[in-house]
Amino acid sequence: MIIVSGIFLLTLLAIIAVAIVRTKNLFVAVMLTSIFSLLMAANFFILDAADVALTEAAVGAGVTTVIFLSALSLTAERERSITRKRYLAIFVVVVTTLVLIYATFDKPRLGDPQAPVHQHVAPWYLEKTPEFIGIPNVVTAVLGSFRGYDTLGEVFVVFTACIGVLFLLGSRRGPEYAVYEPSPGNTGLSHHLIPKVVSRLLVPFIVLFGLYVQFHGEYGPGGGFQAGSIVAAGIILHALIEGEAAALAAVPRAALLGMVVGGAMLYGLVGLAGLVLGGNFLDYSVLLSDPIAGQQLGILLIEAGVGVTVCGAILLIFHAFAARELV
Amino acid sequence: MELLGYYNYWVFAVVLMIGFYAVIAKVNLIKKLIGLSIFQSAVFLMYITMDKVEGGTAPIIQEGVSDQIFSNPLPQVLILTAIVVGVSTLALGLAIVVRINEVYGSIEETDILDMDRKG
Amino acid sequence: MAGVIDGLSWILLSVGGMFVFIGGVGTLRLPNFYTRMHAASLTDSMATLLILPGIMLQAGWSLATIKLLAILVFLLLTGPTASYALANAALLSGMKPEESRQTVGDKTSAS
Amino acid sequence: MYYGVAFAIFVTMGLAMVRALLGPTVYDRVLAVNTFGTKTALLLAVIAFLYGRQDFLDLALAYALINFIGVLAVLRFFQNHQTDKTNTREE
Numbered sequence: 001m002i003i004v005s006g007i008f009l010l011t012l013l014a015i016i017a018v019a020i021v022r023t024k025n026l027f028v029a030v031m032l033t034s035i036f037s038l039l040m041a042a043n044f045f046i047l048d049a050a051d052v053a054l055t056e057a058a059v060g061a062g063v064t065t066v067i068f069l070s071a072l073s074l075t076a077e078r079e080r081s082i083t084r085k086r087y088l089a090i091f092v093v094v095v096t097t098l099v100l101i102y103a104t105f106d107k108p109r110l111g112d113p114q115a116p117v118h119q120h121v122a123p124w125y126l127e128k129t130p131e132f133i134g135i136p137n138v139v140t141a142v143l144g145s146f147r148g149y150d151t152l153g154e155v156f157v158v159f160t161a162c163i164g165v166l167f168l169l170g171s172r173r174g175p176e177y178a179v180y181e182p183s184p185g186n187t188g189l190s191h192h193l194i195p196k197v198v199s200r201l202l203v204p205f206i207v208l209f210g211l212y213v214q215f216h217g218e219y220g221p222g223g224g225f226q227a228g229s230i231v232a233a234g235i236i237l238h239a240l241i242e243g244e245a246a247a248l249a250a251v252p253r254a255a256l257l258g259m260v261v262g263g264a265m266l267y268g269l270v271g272l273a274g275l276v277l278g279g280n281f282l283d284y285s286v287l288l289s290d291p292i293a294g295q296q297l298g299i300l301l302i303e304a305g306v307g308v309t310v311c312g313a314i315l316l317i318f319h320a321f322a323a324r325e326l327v
Numbered sequence: 328m329e330l331l332g333y334y335n336y337w338v339f340a341v342v343l344m345i346g347f348y349a350v351i352a353k354v355n356l357i358k359k360l361i362g363l364s365i366f367q368s369a370v371f372l373m374y375i376t377m378d379k380v381e382g383g384t385a386p387i388i389q390e391g392v393s394d395q396i397f398s399n400p401l402p403q404v405l406i407l408t409a410i411v412v413g414v415s416t417l418a419l420g421l422a423i424v425v426r427i428n429e430v431y432g433s434i435e436e437t438d439i440l441d442m443d444r445k446g
Numbered sequence: 447m448a449g450v451i452d453g454l455s456w457i458l459l460s461v462g463g464m465f466v467f468i469g470g471v472g473t474l475r476l477p478n479f480y481t482r483m484h485a486a487s488l489t490d491s492m493a494t495l496l497i498l499p500g501i502m503l504q505a506g507w508s509l510a511t512i513k514l515l516a517i518l519v520f521l522l523l524t525g526p527t528a529s530y531a532l533a534n535a536a537l538l539s540g541m542k543p544e545e546s547r548q549t550v551g552d553k554t555s556a557s
Numbered sequence: 558m559y560y561g562v563a564f565a566i567f568v569t570m571g572l573a574m575v576r577a578l579l580g581p582t583v584y585d586r587v588l589a590v591n592t593f594g595t596k597t598a599l600l601l602a603v604i605a606f607l608y609g610r611q612d613f614l615d616l617a618l619a620y621a622l623i624n625f626i627g628v629l630a631v632l633r634f635f636q637n638h639q640t641d642k643t644n645t646r647e648e
Contacts, residue, residue, distance in 0.1 A: 031631075032590075038594060076357075110335050110376060112381070138397065229414075541582065
């Protein structure tokens with residue numbers, strides 16, 4: 001049953017990908033992209049990757065669609081149909097697909113326990129996590145502690161991308177420094193009574209759920225990346241309903257900048273604290289006298305840093321797009 | 328049944344190349360970015376396919392349950408971070424497209440190249 | 447007692463599955479946008495109201511029941527809101543319900 | 558029994574996707590996306606029980622909470638574009 005449902009969902013995935021590329025209307029392409037994301041999340045869940053599915057849900061359900069739609073309203077909604085010879089591209093793509101499919105026969109089949117991937121570090125992680133770190137979620141343990149360097153890099157990529165968006169969209173042209181501000185007259189969707197009431201009810205729950213995902217990440221699916229996106233989605237909902245100015249009044253831009261910088265710094269400083277206390281960079285065992293408690297404290301701190309950075313970065317990106325839209 | 332074990336990889340190959348086609352053959356810049364994100368998702372799919380172990384469950388240790396088989400946590404960690412990074416880099420790409428549209432008044436690659444050629 | 451609960455949850459789940467299916471057929475087969483939305487949103491709420499309690503009965507008293515209750519409440523709140531927003535967006539763009547009545551059966555001009 | 562519900566949801570996902578592919582208006586596609594979203598939330602809840610990992614209901618909860626933001630963004634998008642109505646229709 002699981003294999004059959006996986007095959008069904010994957011077939012839908014391939015069909016929707018073709019449809020996304022074929023449609024000329026970019027708005028339709030964005031809508032189909034969100035179906036694509038839903039299918040990806042269901043596939044991830046079926047393939048035992050609950051954490052990844054939660055990330056895809058947190059990011060794909062709200063944030064991606066909102067950013068795409070903002071970009072569309074700043075550019076064009078339709079793709080111009082240009083007759084161009086695409087035979088070469090189709091030829092290249094078909095040949096490469098066939099070569100790739102031929103190559104897959106050398107791969108171990110789905111779920112093979114003897115596959116090389118499962119032979120080396122993974123069993124070590126699964127075996128040593130209870131011993132060294134003492135938390136049930138092995139994914140969080142690997143993310144925060146064993147491969148903490150990798151995650152540090154990813155956080156700084158998010159940070160850099162956010163800075164890049166702010167550079168490109170944030171400032172007005174002219175001799176004096178000025179940022180685009182949303183017009184206070186724009187009250188979003190607040191004249192629609194039903195969305196307004198429901199959203200006022202839901203925004204606190206979304207933020208609460210985000211915090212739950214943040215702090216429950218060591219025991220179940222969750223962690224900083226998911227929590228940051230979920231909290232950001234909640235505040236984006238507030239901005240959609242009440243207008244961007246109201247959202248900026250609730251969480252000011254300076255606070256968002258502080259969140260992005262502070263989260264990344266918190267991560268780096270936890271790493272440095274390890275050095276100062278006589279361990280290695282990002283070695284949390286030395287943070288407390290009990291190495292296991294130290295590891296848990298370290299993971300808690302860096303997950304907090306990740307969550308704060310991701311939330312701030314997504315919101316800054318959203319505001320950068322939205323403020324241009326309404327000039 | 329033996330062949331169905333490769334189905335995930337076939338879909339990976341097909342979706343990957345659909346995304347690649349959008350990147351090389353489409354002239355609209357936003358369409359290229361959508362293609363890029365499809366390409367990226369296909370890679371995610373391949374990694375997550377590799378993590379599955381037959382009869383396994385997600386790598387979250389349950390109390391009081393012994394001798395469970397767990398799927399591989401490593402690919403999950405790599406992809407989990409990559410999804411959020413993917414969104415922020417996508418936003419960066421869209422920001423560049425928005426700026427291009429402000430300067431050139433078009434997001435079609437052919438138009439932009441024509442304007443550049445004319446100086 | 448266990449048999450009664452099992453039977454009840456079986457009934458809830460199968461009726462809920464039926465509603466899901468009917469909604470799917472309605473979304474596909476009905477002639478114009480507003481009727482399709484009617485089918486989709488009604489069956490969405492109904493299926494949610496049946497399937498999640500059906501699972502709840504299976505779960506018994508545990509944390510899972512509370513979570514399922516939360517999912518139920520939130521789906522019931524957000525589903526109609528989304529339908530409202532969608533119908534409003536369609537109306538805003540000038541798609542009149544009565545206009546499309548004349549074009550029943552003619553899918554290409556239903557917009 | 559879970560299999561039956563999962564099967565019904567799969568069929569409906571397929572039907573909704575056909576609607577998303579056919580259109581004919583953009584709103585039909587948005588409707589299909591919304592239907593797909595609620596069905597995914599239900600499917601994730603059912604699969605969590607199929608797998609016997611009830612702690613994974615968080616995923617369904619995430620979708621239940623934030624999936625409708627996309628539709629509200631669509632309403633916002635069309636509200637800001639009321640002037641050029643022709644754009645919102647497909648040929």
